[in-house]
Amino acid sequence: MEAHTTHCLRLDPEVREVALKRMRSVKGHLDGIVRMLENEHTYCVDVLKQIKAVEGALDRIGDVVLQSHLKHHVATAAARGDADQMVAELMDVLKYR
Amino acid sequence: MEAHTTHCLRLDPEVREVALKRMRSVKGHLDGIVRMLENEHTYCVDVLKQIKAVEGALDRIGDVVLQSHLKHHVATAAARGDADQMVAELMDVLKYR
Amino acid sequence: MEAHTTHCLRLDPEVREVALKRMRSVKGHLDGIVRMLENEHTYCVDVLKQIKAVEGALDRIGDVVLQSHLKHHVATAAARGDADQMVAELMDVLKYR
Amino acid sequence: MEAHTTHCLRLDPEVREVALKRMRSVKGHLDGIVRMLENEHTYCVDVLKQIKAVEGALDRIGDVVLQSHLKHHVATAAARGDADQMVAELMDVLKYR
Numbered sequence: 309m310e311a312h313t314t315h316c317l318r319l320d321p322e323v324r325e326v327a328l329k330r331m332r333s334v335k336g337h338l339d340g341i342v343r344m345l346e347n348e349h350t351y352c353v354d355v356l357k358q359i360k361a362v363e364g365a366l367d368r369i370g371d372v373v374l375q376s377h378l379k380h381h382v383a384t385a386a387a388r389g390d391a392d393q394m395v396a397e398l399m400d401v402l403k404y405r
Numbered sequence: 406m407e408a409h410t411t412h413c414l415r416l417d418p419e420v421r422e423v424a425l426k427r428m429r430s431v432k433g434h435l436d437g438i439v440r441m442l443e444n445e446h447t448y449c450v451d452v453l454k455q456i457k458a459v460e461g462a463l464d465r466i467g468d469v470v471l472q473s474h475l476k477h478h479v480a481t482a483a484a485r486g487d488a489d490q491m492v493a494e495l496m497d498v499l500k501y502r
Numbered sequence: 503m504e505a506h507t508t509h510c511l512r513l514d515p516e517v518r519e520v521a522l523k524r525m526r527s528v529k530g531h532l533d534g535i536v537r538m539l540e541n542e543h544t545y546c547v548d549v550l551k552q553i554k555a556v557e558g559a560l561d562r563i564g565d566v567v568l569q570s571h572l573k574h575h576v577a578t579a580a581a582r583g584d585a586d587q588m589v590a591e592l593m594d595v596l597k598y599r
Numbered sequence: 600m601e602a603h604t605t606h607c608l609r610l611d612p613e614v615r616e617v618a619l620k621r622m623r624s625v626k627g628h629l630d631g632i633v634r635m636l637e638n639e640h641t642y643c644v645d646v647l648k649q650i651k652a653v654e655g656a657l658d659r660i661g662d663v664v665l666q667s668h669l670k671h672h673v674a675t676a677a678a679r680g681d682a683d684q685m686v687a688e689l690m691d692v693l694k695y696r
Contacts, residue, residue, distance in 0.1 A: 319442075319449045327452065328442040335439065338432050345416075345425040352416045352474035355424065356498045359467045363460050370456045375690050377449035382673050383682035391674035399666050401453045402693070472593050479576050480585035488577035496569050499596070513636075513643045521646065522636040529633065532626050539610075539619040546610045546668035549618065550692045553661045557654050564650045571643035595647045 323376040330369050337362050420473040427466050434459050517570040524563050531556050614667040621660050628653050 319327075341358045344350050382398060385391040416424075438455045441447050479495060482488040513521075535552045538544050576592060579585040610618075632649045635641050673689060676682040 317448055318445065319447050319452060321445065324442055324445070324447065328439065331435065331439050331442055335432070335435050338428065338435060342425065342428050342432065345421055345428055348415065348418065348421070350416050350421065351414055352470050352478065353494050353498055355416060355470050356467055356474070359463050359470075360498060363463055366456050366460055366463075370453055371690065371694055373449050373452050373456075374693065375686060377453070378673060378686045378689060379682055381449065382669060383676040383686060385674040387678045391670055395666060395669045395674060397450050398669060399662065401450055401457060402665065403662055468593065468597055471596065472589060475576060475589045475592060476585060479572060480579040480589060482577040484581045488573055492569060492572045492577060495572060496565065499568065500565055511642055512639065513641050513646060515639065518636055518639070518641065522633065525629065525633050525636055529626070529629050532622065532629060536619065536622050536626065539615055539622055542609065542612065542615070544610050544615065545608055546664050546672065547688050547692055549610060549664050550661055550668070553657050553664075554692060557657055560650050560654055560657075564647055567643050567646050567650075571647070575643065591644050595644055595651060 317381050319373065320376045320380055323372055327369050327373055330365065330372075334362060334365050334369070337365065414478050416470065417473045417477055420469055424466050424470055427462065427469075431459060431462050431466070434462065511575050513567065514570045514574055517566055521563050521567055524559065524566075528556060528559050528563070531559065608672050610664065611667045611671055614663055618660050618664055621656065621663075625653060625656050625660070628656065 337358070341355065341362065344355060344358065377398070382394055385394040434455070438452065438459065441452060441455065474495070479491055482491040531552070535549065535556070538549060538552065571592070576588055579588040628649070632646065632653065635646060635649065668689070673685055676685040
């Protein structure tokens, strides 16, 4: 699950703060869906809408992390000498995104 | 946000239980991502992988709810007389899914 | 590939005309990408942009066909008595859409 | 549409050949969908299946081009000095992919 925590590359601290703040907000959104699902009057399409909204929020957090990764780690890969590995692991995440 | 809680159509109780159980599990997964983002050693690609996994879990919950909605509410719409409205609201959720 | 051409349900003629017209336009767009790929000066991101544009056009054609299918065939399924089959085959197409 | 044909970066010739070959095959697949839509007996779900298959083929071509772009152009961006521009234009294509 956390294959790279041992190498020197880390998520940029400022981006990490932004992602953390937004992820906590997604958690609150998810709590709302849980309450919705606890209610026997809940309508299917309302659940589908909320799931879609949460996925949109997660996509946007992913975009912020991806942008930072491209800038700080992928764009410097040739200079660092690990381009093949960096591209392979990134493609693995981007496929069927 | 919950435009249809007033009409008579409701998410099937059994499906609601399944979705609720899985959604609570997604909440636990999200807690894991929050902890990951609190850790200054966290690597970008590990975050991206976890976001992708959570979105996959949400997709599968959405599929279960959608299947139930199609069976219990959309397939019966012509007989009930609200096909145009049911299709319009469903398309709104499915577009760019 | 065309498992259902034998049963009585058919794509609505008007929708079929719209989809046909747009699909021919997508074909023209694809010809443009082929020419782009025949050109040795072509830049990767320009190809990615064109692929994304074609997929957007295909998504929109799919939405028109899906909307018609929901209205004419899924909403009438309970009345016709084939709801389970109709929902199963539709879910198969919508999954991971 | 082809904003970068003037700069020096080009799609790798070998990858371009692979993408070209596959894109011509997608064109053949699209011809099949056009013929399908010309047939008045065509069933909605068969069209949706074919559209999904073509989008899958386009995704896979896009992945090959993206992988090559990451390796040959993005991984070398810091060394070349255009990382910010390269990342911005790539994010524009990857968003909501």
